Amino acid sequence: MSDVLLSVENLKTYFRTSRGIVKAVDGVSFTVEKGKTRALVGESGCGKSMTALSILQLVPEPAGYIDGGKIVFEGRDLLDLTWSDMRTVRGKDIGMIFQEPMTSLNPTFTIGSQLSEAMTIHGKDFGTAIERAVELLDLVGIKDARQTLRQYPHELSGGMRQRVMIAIALSNNPKLLIADEPTTALDVTVQAQILRLLKDLQERLGMAVLMITHNLGIVSEIADDVSVMYAGQVVEESATGALFSMPRHPYTQGLFASLPARNPRGQDLETLEGIVPDAAAWPSGCRFAERCKKKFDACSVPAPVVEGVRCHLMVSGGTGGVENGEWGVGNQPPNSPLTTPHSPDAPEAIDA
Amino acid sequence: MPEPILTVTNLVKQFPVRTGLFGQKTFKTAVDDVSFSINAGKTLALVGESGSGKSTVGLMLLGLLETTSGSVVFDGKPVANLNQSDSMVLRRKMQVVFQDPYASLNARFTVGQTLTEGMRIHGLHETEAGRLRAAGTLLTQVGLPENALDRYPHEFSGGQRQRIAIARALSVEPSFIVLDEPTSALDVSVQSQVLNLLRKLQREKNLTYLFVTHDLDVVKYLADEVCVMEMGKIVEQGDVDQIFEVPKKEYTQKLLSAIPSLDPASRRLGAF
Amino acid sequence: MGNPLLPLQLWLDDHPVLQNWLYNLVPVLVIVLLALALRQGLKQPIWAEAARRIRRRPAALWAIGIIGFYGLIAFSDSIGLYDAKKQERVSLLDAISRREKERYYSAPLATMTTGEAFPKPLKEKHILGTDGKGDDVLYQTLKGARTAFIIGGLTSLLTIPVGIILGLLSGFYSGTKYKWIDDLITYIYTVISSIPSILLQIAFVMVLGKGIFQICIALGMARWVGLCRQVRGETLRHREREYVRGARALGVSTWGILTRHILPNLLPTVIIFTTLGISGLILSEAILSYLGVGVGDGVGSWGNMINASRDELAREPILWWNLASASTAMLGIVLAFNLLGDALRDAIDPRLRS
Numbered sequence: 016m017s018d019v020l021l022s023v024e025n026l027k028t029y030f031r032t033s034r035g036i037v038k039a040v041d042g043v044s045f046t047v048e049k050g051k052t053r054a055l056v057g058e059s060g061c062g063k064s065m066t067a068l069s070i071l072q073l074v075p076e077p078a079g080y081i082d083g084g085k086i087v088f089e090g091r092d093l094l095d096l097t098w099s100d101m102r103t104v105r106g107k108d109i110g111m112i113f114q115e116p117m118t119s120l121n122p123t124f125t126i127g128s129q130l131s132e133a134m135t136i137h138g139k140d141f142g143t144a145i146e147r148a149v150e151l152l153d154l155v156g157i158k159d160a161r162q163t164l165r166q167y168p169h170e171l172s173g174g175m176r177q178r179v180m181i182a183i184a185l186s187n188n189p190k191l192l193i194a195d196e197p198t199t200a201l202d203v204t205v206q207a208q209i210l211r212l213l214k215d216l217q218e219r220l221g222m223a224v225l226m227i228t229h230n231l232g233i234v235s236e237i238a239d240d241v242s243v244m245y246a247g248q249v250v251e252e253s254a255t256g257a258l259f260s261m262p263r264h265p266y267t268q269g270l271f272a273s274l275p276a277r278n279p280r281g282q283d284l285e286t287l288e289g290i291v292p293d294a295a296a297w298p299s300g301c302r303f304a305e306r307c308k309k310k311f312d313a314c315s316v317p318a319p320v321v322e323g324v325r326c327h328l329m330v331s332g333g334t335g336g337v338e339n340g341e342w343g344v345g346n347q348p349p350n351s352p353l354t355t356p357h358s359p360d361a362p363e364a365i366d367a
Numbered sequence: 368m369p370e371p372i373l374t375v376t377n378l379v380k381q382f383p384v385r386t387g388l389f390g391q392k393t394f395k396t397a398v399d400d401v402s403f404s405i406n407a408g409k410t411l412a413l414v415g416e417s418g419s420g421k422s423t424v425g426l427m428l429l430g431l432l433e434t435t436s437g438s439v440v441f442d443g444k445p446v447a448n449l450n451q452s453d454s455m456v457l458r459r460k461m462q463v464v465f466q467d468p469y470a471s472l473n474a475r476f477t478v479g480q481t482l483t484e485g486m487r488i489h490g491l492h493e494t495e496a497g498r499l500r501a502a503g504t505l506l507t508q509v510g511l512p513e514n515a516l517d518r519y520p521h522e523f524s525g526g527q528r529q530r531i532a533i534a535r536a537l538s539v540e541p542s543f544i545v546l547d548e549p550t551s552a553l554d555v556s557v558q559s560q561v562l563n564l565l566r567k568l569q570r571e572k573n574l575t576y577l578f579v580t581h582d583l584d585v586v587k588y589l590a591d592e593v594c595v596m597e598m599g600k601i602v603e604q605g606d607v608d609q610i611f612e613v614p615k616k617e618y619t620q621k622l623l624s625a626i627p628s629l630d631p632a633s634r635r636l637g638a639f
Numbered sequence: 640m641g642n643p644l645l646p647l648q649l650w651l652d653d654h655p656v657l658q659n660w661l662y663n664l665v666p667v668l669v670i671v672l673l674a675l676a677l678r679q680g681l682k683q684p685i686w687a688e689a690a691r692r693i694r695r696r697p698a699a700l701w702a703i704g705i706i707g708f709y710g711l712i713a714f715s716d717s718i719g720l721y722d723a724k725k726q727e728r729v730s731l732l733d734a735i736s737r738r739e740k741e742r743y744y745s746a747p748l749a750t751m752t753t754g755e756a757f758p759k760p761l762k763e764k765h766i767l768g769t770d771g772k773g774d775d776v777l778y779q780t781l782k783g784a785r786t787a788f789i790i791g792g793l794t795s796l797l798t799i800p801v802g803i804i805l806g807l808l809s810g811f812y813s814g815t816k817y818k819w820i821d822d823l824i825t826y827i828y829t830v831i832s833s834i835p836s837i838l839l840q841i842a843f844v845m846v847l848g849k850g851i852f853q854i855c856i857a858l859g860m861a862r863w864v865g866l867c868r869q870v871r872g873e874t875l876r877h878r879e880r881e882y883v884r885g886a887r888a889l890g891v892s893t894w895g896i897l898t899r900h901i902l903p904n905l906l907p908t909v910i911i912f913t914t915l916g917i918s919g920l921i922l923s924e925a926i927l928s929y930l931g932v933g934v935g936d937g938v939g940s941w942g943n944m945i946n947a948s949r950d951e952l953a954r955e956p957i958l959w960w961n962l963a964s965a966s967t968a969m970l971g972i973v974l975a976f977n978l979l980g981d982a983l984r985d986a987i988d989p990r991l992r993s
Contacts, residue, residue, distance in 0.1 A: 232627025273559035275588035287556035485889035
């Protein structure tokens with residue numbers, strides 16, 4: 016597969032805390048293809064943001080550290096790079112935007128100086144940088160670009176600030192844009208504008224996007240592929256269309272069923288009872304078992320990954336829509352999870 | 368024709384803003400001539416984006432913010448110009464649940480203290496033991512174990528805290544509750560639990576809800592009537608089906624079309 | 640205007656035995672109250688958690704140990720018996736460490752006087768030597784501990800209620816119908832903080848006269864401003880939090896909101912401010928005493944020692960040991976309170992926690 020831009024393999028990001036080692040990201044694997052959008056979706060505490068930060072090696076130190084795995088970007092493992100090579104990758108090859116556009120911008124500098132800084136760091140002279148800054152603001156749909164360059168972050172609305180953040184992230188023509196909940200702090204109408212902008216930019220610039228979100232609506236709108244995360248692991252990965260028409264993992268199924276938009280008025284919502292287990296002590300078996308309505312005996316041991324789904328039901332031919340492998344990547348028989356290409360980490364014994 | 372339990376007429380809120388070198392006073396109008404009414408046992412959703420004034424309306428109804436002008440009539444009595452004892456009764460009848468489950472509970476109170484405080488102020492239940500018993504019952508009603516009474520908020524997850532906040536609102540036996548984005552800070556799977564709880568409590572206690580939110584999916588599922596607010600004004604109000612099926616105003620249409628579709632085959636935002 | 644407690648003191652002076660036991664009662668009461676407060680506080684999980692965090696920091700444990708050591712010295716100087724023969728109160732510290740006055744100064748551990756043409760043997764052994772007047776340096780240094788604790792403790796006791804009450808009112812009413820309360824308080828503390836605090840303190844000592852109690856009032860006049868400002872800020876922050884709004888919706892009175900809801904949430908701020916402030920107070924006392932407007936002669940204080948050593952530094956050989964002793968003693972306690980304050984801040988400051 017030559018069109019794979021980023022491939023994360025069995026990534027483990029741990030934290031040392033007073034309660035012991037917290038395995039925030041525990042064996043996560045996925046790929047982002049050139050020009051495509053991959054969504055990492057999950058609830059708070061599932062490890063999706065830490066996965067994103069791990070790619071750029073921005074995990075909060077010294078508590079956090081990458082314990083193992085590979086992050087292969089254009090054939091190079093980012094974890095092997097020197098500190099200064101990594102700096103070049105950040106901002107130049109990979110851009111990142113965050114949830115809170117107010118705190119991501121320095122309130123004491125103008126938009127212009129922050130935009131041009133991103134470029135002068137990576138070797139452009141100031142004059143070219145300013146010209147490019149105007150171009151970029153035009154690109155992200157800010158009408159009066161030259162005026163905006165002279166303004167301070169607090170003079171802009173939330174949506175405008177997020178556009179500026181996107182412009183900064185795009186300033187060096189990155190091949191990959193990591194967007195960590197970019198619209199969560201915004202109103203729905205502004206969210207729609209930003210999502211439309213991202214989609215538009217992606218088509219014009221041909222960049223790949225890794226979208227981190229908890230909002231299934233956003234996934235549905237812009238993602239090509241999805242990885243659903245739960246308790247530090249990817250529990251299901253598939254093409255967006257397939258996931259929304261027929262989710263296979265019980266967690267994903269429960270998540271969809273509990274959406275108010277998918278429930279009729281006047282009836283109780285489907286719920287996922289219980290809460291996410293404690294990250295300092297993941298269950299030794301399947302991590303979702305405790306809340307799972309389809310729990311059975313096998314769930315007391317870690318679940319294997321079959322056709323992109325981390326669930327015992329996939330092996331024993333349960334009810335999860337397993338029989339037809341039409342969305343699966345390969346067509347392995349269900350009882351040979353070891354050979355599934357998308358799951359190099361599949362049947363690993365999870366240390367308790 | 369059922370009597371409305373709450374009627375709001377021409378409600379206005381202006382905030383003074385000082386501008387210029389000498390602090391000339393100007394006013395910023397946050398809520399501009401808002402009128403609506405809610406029937407007992409129903410849910411009215413106040414929908415809008417940030418800065419639309421929807422939360423300000425909620426705070427004014429509760430008497431937590433002074434009104435600039437306009438009238439609020441609750442249960443046949445005007446909310447302003449009440450003598451002390453009347454206003455205590457009103458306070459009891461109108462309660463609130465806020466968005467942030469981490470800021471809405473006093474970290475230094477046990478759950479028991481949080482739940483019995485209001486009862487004590489309003490003289491509900493004879494003894495402290497009786498109040499604690501009532502608090503225990505409330506906890507079971509909101510789906511928490513009774514032994515939570517002796518614990519502190521930080522021992523609970525966001526969803527559980529929101530249940531405690533709901534129990535606190537219920538502790539003084541209100542008939543009307545302002546729900547100010549009660550599920551916005553919660554995960555999807557927890558949101559559905561809390562929404563179910565709110566529906567159950569409404570059925571059991573015949574509660575009236577004012578649901579302040581920006582989440583239109585939740586509104587469509589939960590509300591009976593909807594008021595759409597934009598920049599302090601109500602731009603459209605009506606029955607929930609009417610608003611969602613045949614929105615009349617351009618702003619409402621814009622809001623509705625901005626909700627991400629849950630069907631990747633019919634994307635709304637990707638179409639240029 | 641003299642010492643406001645003067646009539647009581649005069650009466651007590653006529654009943655020295657009773658006076659002695661009253662004086663003994665005070666430090667015991669202080670310790671008992673502190674212990675009770677600590678025990679009660681540790682029952683709350685928030686404080687128990689803070690204690691756990693502090694226990695994990697060796698620097699904080701050292702600081703507590705050092706403060707405890709100084710506290711022990713101060714305590715032993717605070718309890719004693721009335722010696723009817725000499726007609727004076729003799730503290731435990733006096734009984735243990737008082738040395739006879741020598742005729743002349745002597746170096747640490749010396750057996751003969753120093754600097755005289757014909758050195759004379761000393762009457763007693765002086766570990767840290769004697770000063771220009773022949774007084775034992777170690778004894779004077781130890782005597783300073785009690786003064787330091789009284790200055791730190793009493794001043795804090797005076798400033799905390801003022802700072803909290805004014806700060807709470809100011810923060811709570813800021814921007815409301817009663818904003819004149821906030822305006823007034825803010826005006827007062829802005830005026831006070833615009834006067835250099837050392838001048839303000841000197842002015843107060845001039846009016847009140849020298850003495851420990853007077854110094855505490857003088858220091859307190861300048862200190863409450865900082866606390867008030869911090870409490871005001873915190874109150875403003877908490878006032879807008881949803882738990883306060885929720886309590887108001889329940890019908891909790893303004894008094895209840897202030898005392899039951901906001902006040903307990905201000906405790907971390909107050910405790911950190913006080914702990915870090917004590918070292919500043921001890922230093923201020925030394926500065927005032929050095930300037931000659933301090934606790935007054937006859938009261939053992941490091942400031943007085945430093946002041947006395949000023950002239951002696953000009954001698955040949957230089958009398959460095961009493962200056963060094965006082966400075967080191969002061970450094971130890973100031974450092975300890977600073978370390979403890981920082982550890983407390985890390986452990987309990989709500990702003991540092993997510």
